[in-house]
Amino acid sequence: MDFIAAGWMSLVSFILLFGFAVLYLYRKDHDTHKLMFALGMLPSALTFSIYTLEALGFFMPNILSDRLTLWGSIPLIICIFFILFNQIFFKKKEPTFIFKGFLFFFIISFILIASGIFTYTIFQISTQMAAILIITFSFVLLIRDRNLSGIFFIFAMICFALGGITLTEFVEHPSNGTLFNPLLCYFMSYIFLVLIVITSFTQEKAKGVGAYFSLKNKIQTVEKALQESQKNYQLIVENSRDAIMLTKPDGIISYLSPSCESVLGYKPEELIGQRPNIVHPDDSDFVQKFFSQALQGGSSPNLQYRIQTKKGETKWISHVFTPFKKDNRLELIVSTLRDITEIKLVEKELFEKVVTLEESERATLNIMDDFQDAIGSLLQAQEEIRKKNKDLQTNTEQLAMFNQELNVAREQLYLLNKDLEQKVQDRTSEIEKLLKQKDEFIGQLGHDLKTPLTPLNTLLPIIINREQDPKLVELLEVTIKNVSYIKNLVKKTLQLAQLNSPNDILVTIDFTLSAEIKKALENMHSTLEETGIIVESNLDDSIIVKADRLQITEVIDNLLSNAMKYTPPGGKITISTVQEQDSVITTIQDTGIGLSLEQLEHLFEEFYKADRARHDLQSTGLGLSICKRIVEKHGGKIWAESPGLGKGSTFHFTMKISDNKLNKPQQDFLLHNEM
Amino acid sequence: MKTILVIDDNSDVIISLKSGLEDEPEKYRVIGAQNGHQCLEILKNNQLPDMILLDIMMPKMSGWEVFDKLKENITWRNIPVVFLTARTDQIARKAGKFLGDDYIEKPFEISDIKSRIEKILTSKHHGKEVHNNNEKNYSP
Numbered sequence: 001m002d003f004i005a006a007g008w009m010s011l012v013s014f015i016l017l018f019g020f021a022v023l024y025l026y027r028k029d030h031d032t033h034k035l036m037f038a039l040g041m042l043p044s045a046l047t048f049s050i051y052t053l054e055a056l057g058f059f060m061p062n063i064l065s066d067r068l069t070l071w072g073s074i075p076l077i078i079c080i081f082f083i084l085f086n087q088i089f090f091k092k093k094e095p096t097f098i099f100k101g102f103l104f105f106f107i108i109s110f111i112l113i114a115s116g117i118f119t120y121t122i123f124q125i126s127t128q129m130a131a132i133l134i135i136t137f138s139f140v141l142l143i144r145d146r147n148l149s150g151i152f153f154i155f156a157m158i159c160f161a162l163g164g165i166t167l168t169e170f171v172e173h174p175s176n177g178t179l180f181n182p183l184l185c186y187f188m189s190y191i192f193l194v195l196i197v198i199t200s201f202t203q204e205k206a207k208g209v210g211a212y213f214s215l216k217n218k219i220q221t222v223e224k225a226l227q228e229s230q231k232n233y234q235l236i237v238e239n240s241r242d243a244i245m246l247t248k249p250d251g252i253i254s255y256l257s258p259s260c261e262s263v264l265g266y267k268p269e270e271l272i273g274q275r276p277n278i279v280h281p282d283d284s285d286f287v288q289k290f291f292s293q294a295l296q297g298g299s300s301p302n303l304q305y306r307i308q309t310k311k312g313e314t315k316w317i318s319h320v321f322t323p324f325k326k327d328n329r330l331e332l333i334v335s336t337l338r339d340i341t342e343i344k345l346v347e348k349e350l351f352e353k354v355v356t357l358e359e360s361e362r363a364t365l366n367i368m369d370d371f372q373d374a375i376g377s378l379l380q381a382q383e384e385i386r387k388k389n390k391d392l393q394t395n396t397e398q399l400a401m402f403n404q405e406l407n408v409a410r411e412q413l414y415l416l417n418k419d420l421e422q423k424v425q426d427r428t429s430e431i432e433k434l435l436k437q438k439d440e441f442i443g444q445l446g447h448d449l450k451t452p453l454t455p456l457n458t459l460l461p462i463i464i465n466r467e468q469d470p471k472l473v474e475l476l477e478v479t480i481k482n483v484s485y486i487k488n489l490v491k492k493t494l495q496l497a498q499l500n501s502p503n504d505i506l507v508t509i510d511f512t513l514s515a516e517i518k519k520a521l522e523n524m525h526s527t528l529e530e531t532g533i534i535v536e537s538n539l540d541d542s543i544i545v546k547a548d549r550l551q552i553t554e555v556i557d558n559l560l561s562n563a564m565k566y567t568p569p570g571g572k573i574t575i576s577t578v579q580e581q582d583s584v585i586t587t588i589q590d591t592g593i594g595l596s597l598e599q600l601e602h603l604f605e606e607f608y609k610a611d612r613a614r615h616d617l618q619s620t621g622l623g624l625s626i627c628k629r630i631v632e633k634h635g636g637k638i639w640a641e642s643p644g645l646g647k648g649s650t651f652h653f654t655m656k657i658s659d660n661k662l663n664k665p666q667q668d669f670l671l672h673n674e675m
Numbered sequence: 676m677k678t679i680l681v682i683d684d685n686s687d688v689i690i691s692l693k694s695g696l697e698d699e700p701e702k703y704r705v706i707g708a709q710n711g712h713q714c715l716e717i718l719k720n721n722q723l724p725d726m727i728l729l730d731i732m733m734p735k736m737s738g739w740e741v742f743d744k745l746k747e748n749i750t751w752r753n754i755p756v757v758f759l760t761a762r763t764d765q766i767a768r769k770a771g772k773f774l775g776d777d778y779i780e781k782p783f784e785i786s787d788i789k790s791r792i793e794k795i796l797t798s799k800h801h802g803k804e805v806h807n808n809n810e811k812n813y814s815p
Contacts, residue, residue, distance in 0.1 A: 123814050447732060448762035453782040457692035461785065462698060487782055506815055 005055035007183045011190070013177040017026065018194055021423070025197075032099040033083060033504040038078035039106065047072025048186070067113050070123045077130045078102060080157075084137035119672065124168065131161040152196045159512050243337040248332040251275045263339045265309025280306035280314060286479040304340065318342040330423040397582035431576040453490065456483045485620075496606065498565050498630040506548040506633060511657045513577055513584060515540035516549065520556045521575075524564065531569045538576035543584050551630045555638075558613030558623045559588045559651050563618075566649075582657050583636070589650040595642035601642055604628040626652070676701060678798060680717065680724035682708045682741060683759060684733045689780075692728065695785035703792075710755060711736030720753055726792060728779070731760045755795050759783075 019041040047069050082098050135157050142150035150613035163185030170179055201453040237244050243260035247253050252275055256268035264271070264278065279287050283305040290303055303319045304551040460483060464476040494551035498504050517539060521528075528535060545552070563573045578585050595603065602608045607621040631638040631653045642649035681692050688709035696703040706724060708714040708732060727745070731738035738758060745751045758778040774796055779788060 447761040450781045451688070454685075454761075455687040455691040457782040458695050458785055463696055 002055050004179045004183065005052055006655055007053055007180070007187075008052035011183065011187055012045050013054060014190060014649045015041050015048065016039070018190060019045065019114045022197070026213055033086075036079045036082065036102045040076035040379055043068075043072045043075050066120065067116075067511060070118065070120060070562055071110055071159075073127060074113070075102075075106050075122075077127060077134070078105045078109070081137075082416045084134060084141065088137060119166060127164060131157065131164065134602055135161070139445055148199050148536075152192045156192035159192060161184045177554060201226060228342070240558045241338075247333040248333060249333075256331075256541050260337070263315075263337050264307060265311060265313065265315065270310075278307045278309075279408065282306065289330070294602040296436065304344075315339055316341045329593065350413065360566065367629045378520075386393070403550075435502065439497075439503060442494060442497040442501075446490065449490045450487075453483065453487050457487060461483055490622050492620045494625065496626055497630065499633065504633075506551070508546050508548055510544050510546050512541065512547050513543050513545050513552075513586070514541045514552050517556055517575060517577070517586075520560055523557075524560060527564060531564065531567075536572065536574045538574070540579060541578050543577055543579055544548070544658045545584060545655050547634050547655060548630075552634070555627045555653065556586075556647060558627050559653075562623065563590040563592065563651075566590065579657065585652055585654050588649060589648065591648040593646045593649075594647040594654050595640060595649045596645050598639045600640055600642060604638070606635075676720075677725040678704045678706060679726050679728060679790055679792065680706050680708065680714065681713045681728045681759075682711065682733075682738070683728075683730035684709055685730070688759070689731070692785075692788070695788065696738075698785075699789055710734070711741040711744070714741060718745075722814070723750070724754060725796060727754055727756045728759055728788075731758055732762065755799060757791065757795065 006625045019038045022034050023038040025031075026038060049182070050068055079102060082102050086098055114124075135154065138150065138154045138157055142154060163182045166185060167179075167182035170182060172527045237257050239259075240257060241261040241262075242257075244255075244257040245253060245260070246255035253272050256272055258268060260266060260268050260271065266276075266278070277284070286305065293656070303321075305317060305319065307317050309313050309315055316339070319335060320338075320342045321333050323330055325332065325334045328443040341393055380641055410489040460476060460480045464480065467473050468477060517537070521535060522536070560573070560575070567573060573591075574587075574589040576587050578587070604624050604627075607623075609619060609621045628638050634655055636654040636656070638651070638653040640649055642653050678694045679696060681689050683689055686709060689705075691710070704786070705804040706717060706722065708717055712735075713725075716764060729741060733738050733741075738760075742756060745754065745756065754775040757776055759781060761781040762777060777791055779791060784793075
């Protein structure tokens with residue numbers, strides 16, 4: 001294969017490759033210049049492929065080859081021309097007629113050349129003129145834009161021109177030249193065109209000729225995307241719950257997003273263009289300090305502090321800010337402000353909870369410690385219990401035996417008890433029966449003693465009245481005295497027996513104590529006059545007692561008659577009543593024979609007589625015993641005092657005063673008192 | 676002169692009272708009965724006494740029974756009855772109400788008997804007199 005043919009073939013391949021690359025670019029941004037450029041290269045590729053075929057020795061009809069050769073350069077020239085024209089005159093806005101004009105010239109030139117009207121000479125002249133114009137325009141653009149693509153373009157155009165010249169020379173004088181020169185020129189021109197395209201892609205913003213080959217839509221898309229992202233940013237900024245703030249280095253707010261109202265409690269327009277101080281006074285100092293430090297350092301920390309809203313509420317704010325610097329100078333501060341009041345509250349609660357939790361944990365640990373100790377001692381105790389249990393088992397067995405024995409004993413005891421109870425009951429009823437019998441016996445004895453005494457007591461006085469013999473009268477008097485003694489003895493014995501009997505019941509009524517004493521003194525009036533004993537009474541007439549009147553009268557009679565009996569003529573008896581709380585003490589004092597200590601000790605015993613040597617038929621020795629019994633039955637006390645024999649004696653007895661002091665003393669239903 | 680009917684199973688008591696009271700023959704006349712039946716016989720024979728002295732403890736018919744019989748009869752009802760007893764514990768004094776006009780404990784003194792009889796009889800007589808006076812006051 002010929003070297004020249006290989007050169008043409010590789011040029012065709014290069015042009016086609018380049019054309020397709022431009023076509024590919026056209027498909028990306030639909031820039032008509034790229035389509036024009038690709039179409040312009042098509043006839044060139046055709047022309048050069050004819051040259052390739054001729055160089056390979058294939059026969060080509062002259063007319064076709066000549067005309068195709070002519071047409072091969074025209075579209076590219078037209079295209080380049082339009083490009084330059086457009087660059088110079090319509091820099092900013094590209095008119096739509098360019099592509100249509102190109103297509104028109106593209107088709108017209110083809111028809112003209114194909115019909116043979118357009119001759120080689122005209123072609124030569126027009127292409128040379130066009131080349132001069134193109135190169136001129138290129139220089140203008142290069143001067144104006146001063147960039148690499150312009151230089152490459154001039155080189156490309158010069159190479160094209162040189163290609164055309166050398167090719168024409170070879171066609172006209174084939175013997176003088178070779179096809180190597182035009183081939184090299186065309187190769188170089190296409191390489192320069194490729195370089196223009198490459199530089200237009202490497203440059204950020206294509207200028208001049210290169211602008212046609214840079215991707216126009218690339219810029220448009222970027223702009224569109226930029227617009228869209230701006231829109232998105234705006235949407236985000238304006239609809240964000242966080243307030244976004246732009247601050248100038250001097251602290252004046254230049255922008256605030258609408259949500260600042262909900263976050264800071266102020267409307268954006270209230271704060272924009274100002275340097276407001278809304279930080280809580282407590283936090284103000286540290287916030288300012290922090291900001292100045294942070295701005296110098298250029299960091300973007302997260303600061304949390306309190307602010308005061310327009311309404312005076314306190315809010316917690318989280319403030320994230322980023323300073324933007326240009327040439328090491330602060331230009332802008334972008335801040336994001338977030339309301340974290342609720343979070344703070346929750347945080348606080350949480351903190352408190354954690355503290356409580358820690359405390360309880362500590363307590364739990366303590367408890368666990370104690371628990372472990374307790375378990376330790378528990379285990380020890382368990383061991384001990386196990387040991388003790390063993391002992392206990394043996395003990396329990398013994399205990400069971402004891403229990404059995406105990407049960408038997410208990411049963412026996414129960415039976416014994418029952419028996420005892422029965423016995424006690426029997427005894428009690430027996431005693432009751434005996435007591436009844438005793439009462440009955442005493443009653444009967446009294447009756448049987450008193451009945452025979454009745455005729456004696458009645459008839460002896462009659463007999464003594466009728467008897468004339470003084471000796472007999474004397475004997476009768478002794479008899480009467482003894483009968484009287486027996487009568488008294490029987491009467492008093494029975495009375496005492498009756499007082500001691502549990503069947504004896506007191507018949508109590510309210511009466512004036514002093515009245516009864518006065519009555520008793522009246523009854524003794526004659527005797528007192530005979531003996532010349534003086535009676536001094538010191539009685540409280542207001543004292544009313546509730547008692548068995550007959551029995552109390554008997555006590556008074558007894559004590560008074562004793563006093564009279566043992567007081568020598570001319571002596572003195574003092575009787576008095578004194579109230580002491582709810583009781584009355586009656587005192588009968590005499591200036592009589594007095595009492596020895598021994599006598600005082602036995603005075604109230606039954607059948608005790610102070611003077612044993614004296615045979616006293618008037619005293620039964622039962623009077624004071626009866627008095628004691630009566631007083632005690634009334635719940636009172638009786639006692640005697642004496643400084644010694646011959647020094648007189650004093651008798652006291654106490655009685656309860658009646659509750660109804662206002663009541664008049666009742667009258668006894670009996671018509672008289674028995675003496 | 677007052678007629679006193681004495682009822683006692685012990686004849687010695689009747690003799691004692693008879694001799695004691697009839698010591699003043701112009702004042703008292705004593706009729707004796709040894710049991711309740713005799714007493715009722717005497718009363719049925721229309722020998723109505725001015726007063727009855729009645730022993731309580733008697734065989735067959737007690738003084739209480741005789742007393743009931745006396746109170747059942749219209750003509751005998753108004754005769755005052757004084758009990759005679761050696762057993763004061765059997766007197767109904769403690770029941771708060773005494774059935775008879777009075778009671779006398781044995782052994783008694785004649786002087787005591789006389790004063791009691793006088794006291795009761797005068798009070799009865801006085802009551803009648805008052806009644807009569809009232810009648811007179813109402814006559815035209």
